[in-house]
Amino acid sequence: MTAGVAGEQVWLTILEASRRSGLSEPTLRYYEQIGLIGPVPREPSSGHRRYDAATMDVLDALGCLRSAGLRVEDLRRYLELLARGDAAAAEQRELFDHHADRLEAEIERLRSRLAYLRLKARLWDARDRGDAEAAKRLVPELLALIERF
Template sequence: MSALTARHEYTIKEAAALTGLPASTLRYYESIGVIAPVGRGASSGHRVYDEEDLDQIMWVACLAATGMSVRDMPKYVANGQLGPCAAGEQIELLTAQQQRLEVEAKQLVLRQRYVALKIDYWHAVAAGDDGHVELLLGEARTLADEVKPASKR
């Protein structure tokens, strides 16, 4: 298996893009021991992530998203190391993460609408279109009420 399965390697930037955590956070997590030390390029000293590292990071990202403090994480990461026997738990956490991402996507769309609305609003103000201004202000208030649960993060 190992000979044919050329393990793909990732730079810190690719790992960041796939897991949704900034590179700085990946280094931070490694520095405080939340994730295991990542392999380094022989000559460069740069971090080299493999699939296993990414799985671990995804796991940590799930824990972080549920509000767990970084001091409590190492224990739970150890559980995640157990491999195939832990597949069920992995799926459970990843599914929860999927739902969070969906919520995040919805909130993002809402924010995009809100910003677009505000741009319209200022265009109307600049044009002196008072009727349109009033209309847009009303819509903005409606949207503002919906954007409440964006206080986390």
């Protein structure tokens, strides 16, 4: 957050909070509505939300976790465990290990799909060059990759 005068609280608009956290404005409103973040103070004259440093710390973490694929219920669990501090360290580890394993499996699926697309491009390149033998050799590789899906 931008620094203000020493000791002065800096408030961000919803647009600034969205840009910083990577979460959309509707998502920020939704997270407030479902209680992931506490009630966000409003500017008295306009009623517009103003996000403080503590809320931004939470939103920054939630933005990172959401981009890693954690679902809302997992974000809620993370915050519950975080509130318990070190007493919940083992549970936090399990939460993150579980999602790391899930993400690793997703990456492997994406690698298989990428390999499939590369092989398809090679197949069509062989056909474009009129190389029927090369195209024929690629078919078993493609079929093997399809089996992995």
